[in-house]
Amino acid sequence: MGKTLANDSLYPIPPQCPPNDYRGECHVNQLRKMQASFSWDWGPAIASMGIWRDVYLEGSNSSVIRYVVVELIEDSANDMWNVKSKTYLSKTRGAKADDTKIIYRIEADFHTNLIFVEDVNGTIFDLDEPVIENTLQVPKNVVKRWWPNGYGEQNMYNFNVSIISLGGNDTFIQRIGFRTVELVQEEIKGSKQEKWGNTFYFKVNGIPIFAKGSNYIPSSILPEKGQDKKLIDSILQTARDCNMNMLRVWGGGIYESDYFYQRTDELGIMVWQDFMFACALYPTRKEFLENVRSEVNHQVKRIASHPSIILWAGNNENEAAITGNWYRSNGKQIYNDDYKKLYKQTIRTEFQKLLEGGIFLLSSPSNGIKTDEDGGISKNPYDLRYGDDHTYIYALDGFNPNIYPIPRFSSEYGFQSYPAYSSLKKSTSNESNLVIGSGFLEGRQHHPLGDLEMTLLISYQFQLPPRNSANYTRVFIYYSQVYQAAAIKTETEHYRKYRSILNLDGTGLTMGALYWQLNDVWLAPTWSGMDVSGKWKILQYLIRDAFAPLITVGQLTPYGSLDITIVSDKTVLTDATLSVEVFKWDSFTPIAKIEKNVSMETTSSKTVMSMQTSEYLTELGCGQLSNAANNCFFTLNLLNGTTKLAPENFVFPKPLHDSNLQTPKIEITSVTTISSDKERRFKIVLKTSQIALFIWLECGEVTGKFSENGFHQITSTKTIYFETDGDISSEELRKTIAISNILSVSEMY
Ligand code: BMA
DSSP states (O other), X not given: OHHHHHHHSSSOOSOSSOOGGGOOOSOGGGSOSOGGGEEETTEEEOOOOSOOSOOOOOOOSSOOEEEEEEEEEEEGGGTEEEEEEEEEEOOOTTOOOTTOEEEEEEEOSSSOEEEEEEEOOGGGGGSSSOEEEEEEEEEGGGSOBBOOTTTSOBOOXXXXXXXXXXXXXXXXXXXXXXXXXXXXXXXXXXXXXXXXEEOOXXXXXXXXXXEEEEEEOOSSSSTTGGGOHHHHHHHHHHHHHTTOOEEEEOTTSOOOXXXXXXXXXXXXXXXXXXOSOBSSOOOOOHHHHHHHHHHHHHHHHHHTTOTTEEEEESOBSHHHHHHTTTTSOTTOHHHHHHHIIIIIIIIIHHHHHHOSSOOEESSBSOOTXXXXXXXXXXXXXXXXXXXXXXXXXXXXXXXXXXXXXXXXOEEEEOOOBOOOHHHHGGGOSOGGGOXXXXXXXXXXXXXXXXXXXXXXHHHHHOOOOOTTSTTHHHHHHHHHHHHHHHHHHHHHHHHHHGGGOBOTTSOBOOOEEEESOSOOSSSSSBSOSBOTTSOBOHHHHHHHHHTSSEEEEEEEOTTSEXXXXXXXXXXXXXXXXXXXXXXXXXXXXXXXXXXXXXXXXSSEEEEEEEEXXXXXXXXXXXXXXXXXXXXXXXEEEEEETTEESSOOEEEOSXXXXXSOOOOOOEEEEEEEEOOSSSTTEEEEEEEESSOEEEEEEEOTTOOEEESSOSEEEOSSEEEEEEEESSOOOHHHHHHHOEEEBTTBOOOOX
C-alpha cells in the first residue's frame, strides 16, 4: 500500500526507506499508522494488521453525545472559573428536538452539586455535526486546583452532561481539573538592549514549573497490546516514583488510550502531546490532508479536556529534517510548502478551530513563537535561545558537564545502554546468542554504530576486560548502564542548574529536561531507563535523585574549579546547611568538612560555593597538585540538623579509571523481613571493606524495587530496603542477591 502510494506520488516524499540498521520497512510516511510499527532506532518492524480497537453496534432513538470538550478559564476579577464546554452530538434522524434539554452538573464537592439546565435550540440538528456551546461560572471557593506532581494534589471533578428529549436520554461524564497553563515566551534582552531570544517555560496555576521527565514511546509494538492497563500503570507509576512531572508522548507512536490520559491526570504527569508525525516528510495530496484533518478533529476532541495535557506539537523533528537536509530534500521549495500545508494550514488550523486556549507548537524541536515569525520554518530550529532543543552527544565524555549545551528547554537527550543480562535471556532460547557483537545482538542494535559509541564512552571512565574474556558481555552491559545513568544524571543536573542562570551569550534560564526515552518495546540496546519486562535499569534509580525537588549539584568547570549549586523546585523557602566533605579513596573517614548556611529562594537555582579543585585537594593532603584529584573525591549534602533535605551527591574529580579506588569486598550481613502480613518488604544490610561505587543489586527472577540501587557506599555498613512483587522468605531472598560494583561485576545472572 505504502509503495503504491509512493509510486503514484508526483515527486518523492523522503525518506523512502529507513537506514539499513533499522532493518525496517519503506514508505511508512504514506500511511496513517503508528510510524514506529515499521522499525525505529530502538524498535523492530512488527506492523499490526486490521482494526485494533473494539468494534460494536450502536442503536439509539435520540441524539448521542460523542464528545464533551471543556476549557477552564480563570476569571480572577470575579473569583470564578469559566467552564467553557462544547458538547458534540451525533446527527440522528428524527431528532428535531425543540423538546430537548441539556443538563450540566459539576460534582464540586460532597455538599455542592452545581446544576445548570438549558433548552436546546432544535436547529442545531440541521448542522453536519450538532454542537452545543456553553459557559458556566463556578465560584473558585467550591473547587480545588489540579496540580502537577510535586506541587499539590491532583483534584479532579466530574462534569456530567445529559441530553434529554422525548426520544431518549444520553449522559457523558468528562473528568475535569481546574488549572491554568501558560507557555511563557518573553523577550530576553542583554545589557545593551540586544536581543537574547525568548524564555520558554510553563507556568501552571501561576507557578513557573521546571519540567522534569522523559519521552514516552508506545508501551507495546502492537498498539492493541499497548492498551493494557497494568502495563500503562507500571510505566506511568515509574514516572511518578522518579519525581517526574512531565512526559512527552512522542510523534512516532500513537495517540494514547483514554486510560493513559486518565492516569496522567491522576498522577499529576503533564503531557506534551505530539501529533503523530516523526522523522520524515509527509505527503499533502488531498485525501491525505483530509484524513489528517479528521484525525486531528477526533483526537483533540477526545483527549483535550484532560488537565494533564498542556501542549500539542505538530511533529517530531520534521522541521529539523528539512532545514538540516536529512533526507536530501535540498531546500526544494515544494517540501517547505508541503510542510506548511500540513502543519500550519491543516493541523494547526483544525486545532485552533476546536480549542480556544490550546497551546500549539509546529514542531519539536522548534524556536516557539520565533518559528512563527520565521514563517513556520526557522533556519536553525535548534537555536538554544528559543523554544525547545534535542541533543545527543556520543563522542565526548558524558560525565563532563561542560560538553552539554544550555538550551531554554531540553525535550530530548540521552544515551544508550543494554538491558540486564537476566532480561536479555528472555529474548532467545539459545544463550550463546548473548555475546556483545554476535549476529543476534547486532540484529537488535538499530542505532548505527551504537555498540561502538557505547564502547568509546565506557572507555572514558572504565576499563573493559579483553573482548574475548568470558565475562565481557556482562561487564559491558553493567558499564553501559552505569555510563548511561551517570551521564544522563549529569546532563539533567546541568539543565536544572541553569534554571536561574543567564549567560552573556544569551543562553541559560533552562526550564525543562525530558530525557530520551522512558520505556521500551523489545529487549535490545536502547535509550530507555526501564526495559520491556518492567525491570529498572540503573538510570531509573539515579534519575529519581536527579529529579528530586531539592538537589545539590557539584560540577567541575573548564577552569578547574568546582561550583556547587543548589536547585529548588520548592514553593517554600528552605533554610539549610550545605555540607561538603572530602574523602580519600582508601578511608571511610572524611579528611575535611566545610559547612555553609544557605537560604534557598523558592523555585530557583543558586551557586553557593566555588573552589579551585586541585589546589584545595593539595592543601588537604590528597597529594601533589598533579595527582591530588586522583586520590580524593567530594560528597555534598543539604541538611536541616541531621535530616537530609536532598539526595546525597558526589563529585569525582578525575575519570574513574584514573582514580585511586581500592578493590572492595562487599558482603550481605543480614536480610530481614520487615512487613508482618506478607513477606514482601525486606531490610538488607551490606558491609564493604572499601569505598565502593555504583553498587548494583540484582535478584534474578525475584522482581521488585530497591530503596536505592546503583549507589555508592562510603560507610562500612549500609542499609537498603527491597520490596518484592511476590512472596519470598528472607533466607531465599538472600540467596538470590547478586552484587556488582565498578571493580567487580557479578556473573550470577
Ligand atoms: C530522537 C527521537 C527518535 C529517536 C531518538 C534516538 O531524535 O525523536 O526519533 O529514537 O532520537 O535516536
